Each structure stands twice: as structure tokens, then as C-alpha cells.
Amino acid sequence: MTVAENTAAAAEARVPAASRGERFTGYDAEAFEVPGGREENWRFTPMKRLRGLHDGSAVVTGEVKVDADAAPEVSVETVGREDERLGQAGVPSDRVAAQAYSSFETATLVTVPAETKASKPTVVRLTGPGEGKAAYGHVQVRAEAFAEAAIVLDHVGSGTYADNVEFLLGDGARLTVVSVQDWADDAVHVSEQHLRLGRDATLKHIVVTLGGDVVRVSPTATFAGPGGDVEMLGLYFADAGQHQEHRLFVDHAVPHCKSNVRYKGALQGEGAHTVWIGDVLIRAAAEGTETFELNRNLVLTEGARADSVPNLEIETGEITGAGHASATGRFDDEQLFYLQSRGIAEEQARRLVVRGFFHEVLMKIDIPEVRERLEAAIEDELLAIGA
Numbered sequence: 001m002t003v004a005e006n007t008a009a010a011a012e013a014r015v016p017a018a019s020r021g022e023r024f025t026g027y028d029a030e031a032f033e034v035p036g037g038r039e040e041n042w043r044f045t046p047m048k049r050l051r052g053l054h055d056g057s058a059v060v061t062g063e064v065k066v067d068a069d070a071a072p073e074v075s076v077e078t079v080g081r082e083d084e085r086l087g088q089a090g091v092p093s094d095r096v097a098a099q100a101y102s103s104f105e106t107a108t109l110v111t112v113p114a115e116t117k118a119s120k121p122t123v124v125r126l127t128g129p130g131e132g133k134a135a136y137g138h139v140q141v142r143a144e145a146f147a148e149a150a151i152v153l154d155h156v157g158s159g160t161y162a163d164n165v166e167f168l169l170g171d172g173a174r175l176t177v178v179s180v181q182d183w184a185d186d187a188v189h190v191s192e193q194h195l196r197l198g199r200d201a202t203l204k205h206i207v208v209t210l211g212g213d214v215v216r217v218s219p220t221a222t223f224a225g226p227g228g229d230v231e232m233l234g235l236y237f238a239d240a241g242q243h244q245e246h247r248l249f250v251d252h253a254v255p256h257c258k259s260n261v262r263y264k265g266a267l268q269g270e271g272a273h274t275v276w277i278g279d280v281l282i283r284a285a286a287e288g289t290e291t292f293e294l295n296r297n298l299v300l301t302e303g304a305r306a307d308s309v310p311n312l313e314i315e316t317g318e319i320t321g322a323g324h325a326s327a328t329g330r331f332d333d334e335q336l337f338y339l340q341s342r343g344i345a346e347e348q349a350r351r352l353v354v355r356g357f358f359h360e361v362l363m364k365i366d367i368p369e370v371r372e373r374l375e376a377a378i379e380d381e382l383l384a385i386g387a
Contacts, residue, residue, distance in 0.1 A: 019313060020249060020279040025091040029056060029102055032095035041094055044275040044307055046243055049214045051134065051160045053096050053190050058160060062129025064137050065157075066108050069125075071118035074149060077109045085109065086140060089166035090194025090220055093249075097192035097218075100136045100162040107138035110151060114170065118149035121367050128157030131186055137163040141177065145170035145198070150367055151177050156211075158184040165193040169201035171225065176204040178370055182377070183212035190216045195232075197257075199225030206365060207263075209236040209244045210377050216245040221259060228257040234276075235361045235374065237381050238304070240269025247277040248293075252286040261293035264361050266354060268381070270303035278310045278324065287318040297328040298357050351382050 023041075026032070034055045035042040042054075052058035068076040079086070086107055092098040112118060129135040141151050147170065155161075169175055183189060189212055197203055209215050221230045230250070238244045250259045265274045278293045297306035310324035358378060365371040 019281065020311065021251060021281045021283065021313075023093055025093045027087075027092060027098055027101050029095055029099040032098055035095060045216060045245060046214060049188065049243065050096075050190065051188055053099065053160065053162050053188070056099060058134045058162075060103060060135060062133030062135050062159060064129055064135045064161060065127040067125045067127070068108075068122065070110070070122040071120045071149065073113065073116045073118045074122045075111045076122070076124065077111070078106050079109050080106060081138070083107065083109070085142070086138065086166070089140070089168045089196040090222065092164060092192060093220065094192065094218070096162050096190045097164055100192075101138070101164050103136035104138040104163070107140060110139070110141045112143045112147040112149040112173075112175070114144035115146045116148070121150040121152055123152040123154060125154045125156065128155070128159035128161055128183065128187055131158040134160040137161065138165075139163065140166040140168065141175070143169045143173040143175040146172040148174040149176075151175065152367065152370060153177070153179045155179075155181050155183060155189060158186050160188045162190045165191060167193070167195045167203065167205065169197045169203055171198040172200050173198065174202045176206075176366065178206045178208065178365060178367060179217070180370070181207075181209040181212060181215050181217065183215065185211065185213060187212040188214045191218065193217065193219040195219060195221040195230060197221070197223050197228035197230060200227035202229045204231045204233070204364070207234040207246060208374060209234075209246070210381075212242065212244075214243045216247070218247040218249075220249040220251065222251045223254045223257045226254050226256040228254075230259050232259070232261045233361050233364050234263035234265075235358060236263070236265040236274060237378060238265065238267045238272040238274050239381065240303075241271045243273045245275040247275075249279045250281070250291065252280070252282045252289045252291065255286055256288040257286065258289075259291045262361065263294070264296045264358060265306065266298045266300055266357065266381075267304035267306055268300040272304040273306075275307045276309070280312050280322070280324070282314045282316060282319060282322060284315040287316055288320055289322065290320040291322045293324045295326045296357070298354065299328065299330045300354070351379070354378065354382060
């Protein structure tokens, strides 16, 4: 990009887009204005706690360790940034994602070959660079035509980390992905995830956020051909002082595709803050679209705050259906009273209510060891406040 082009792109990035689909994208971090926190895309994010990821001052001082337990049918490679397969699922849409794309040295590439069904889930564990250190990364998961697999990305450890994650599905592929953010208390993680579905491809994309000081995950789903079906599920549990932010964008630009978004979160403790933004765009060419998005938040204690903003933009009337719903409420004392009136102790009754709240999403995680781990983590969260 020339200096003139870079200047023009930066000027364009400073103009708020009227449509979510018109938001500026690019690989060059300098083409984006340094966000100050008042921009629509950043107004909920605690900028001072990002440790310089947003303004370029977070230099690489460590690296993320990647370990994989792959199904025998699945390949896991470490490739250089010049690999031509990288970047095919989407383009960074904010300055942090662009900085991460221009800063990583090697990427992890997971490939499920065409017409192959994996015999077990593939688990990729990413361990942070360590307390006080910063790193950038890149992961791509490729499910080739008519492949079928389950992939778990498990984020643990300490440090500051920004990355782009790509999920690229060929025609007729079926992929289940679970992205777990189970960081240590000091960790900061900003991740943009790009989901691209081929013709008649099916993707179940599950985001689970439990740990970390600041975690911001931004999945964007696009369709490369008709018949695509994406289910985007989320579960998050924020404790005192934690900031957890999930920003979703589903871009329906081709006909006869489906999307279903369902995120649920719980909060407890002073200063616990969750943010959920759900943007769905149905473009004029996307006839026959069927979409729905839902977000539910359960506030367990005083001093916690949940922000929930669903947005639905429709450019054609020739759709099958579209809708959204959002609600944030405090612990239901009526449910608690009902259970106690039937002889269940208050502590156990509270746990049952929270378990019931998360049950719908947990049952969608059809990897038993992951589901059991998350159930145990939720139990630990409740024990922390003596629920």
C-alpha cells in the first residue's frame, strides 16, 4: 500500500459506517485510527487495560506455546506468514486484529482432508506468553469439501495476546468448534475470529469465556455459497473486576443460508462487566435467509453490569424469517422460593437455577470431556460466592 493509499484508507476508517457491512477492513494497522474508546466499536472496552494492543505500543516480548492432540486423520502444521493459504477466511476489521495479522511470525494450520470424518476431537492448547509478556498469533482451521470434524481451541496461561483465528469450510463440510478462554486472572486476550462457509457447509461455533482480566472475542461469519448453516453459541461467566466482551457479526450476502446465535452469560462480584453485541446483516441478494439471535444475562450479585445490544439490518423482504431477543435480569427469587418450598436447601437451590440457565448451551457441546470441564468450572464459580 502506497503512502497516499494508506492516508486515504485511514481517513475512510475515521468515518463511522452507516451499515455494519461497510465497516473498514484491512491488513495494515496504520490504516486504522488509534481508538480512544468513544468509537462505536470500542465504547464498552476498557482501553487502558489493553496494555497497548490498540495503539501499537505492545511489542512482542514472548510467544504462545502451541500443543496439539490431533485425530489421526487431521494434520497440524506450523507455517510461516508467507503461506498462501492464510488470510482466506476474512480480513481484520479493527486495529488490534490488523496489528496481530502484521505481527505474527508463524501460524498454526489445522487441516481436515476432503471427504474425511475425524475419529476423535482435535485439541489445540495455546498457553500464554507469561505474566508481563506480550505475543501475537494466528490459527487457521481448514475443513475441506465434505470433511467432518470437531476442533477445540483451549486458551490458558498468563500474559497479553492478540490473534486472528480462521475457520474455512469447503462445500458440504461439517465442523464443530469450541473456543475456550480459560486464562489466568492477569491475562488480556483480544481475538478476531473469521468464519467462512462454503456451499451447504455446516458450522457449530461455540465460544466459552471464563478467565482473564480482559477478554474480547469478535467472531464474523460469512457465506461463500448458498445453503450454508452456522450456529454460533456462547457461554460466559464473569467474576469481580473481569471484563468479557463478545462482538458477533453475521453477514448474509448469498441466498438460502441460515444462522442461529445463542449466547448466555452470568456475572457476579463488584466490577464484573460483560458486553454482548450481535450484528446481523441481510443483504439485498440474500433471499431466503433464515436467522435469529438471542442473548440472555443473569446477574447474581450487586455491582455487576451486563450490556447487550442486538442489531438486525435487512435489505430485502424476500426472507424466510429474522428476529432477535435480548434480556438481562437478576437472580429469580421466585424460582429460589419454589425450590426451597420443596425442601431444597438455599445453597443447592441457587446452583440448580444457574445450572438450568446454562443447560441449553452446555447440551449443545457434544464433546463430553469439554462439557464436563465447563460444568465443573461453573460449579467452582458458584462456590466462590458461597452460592
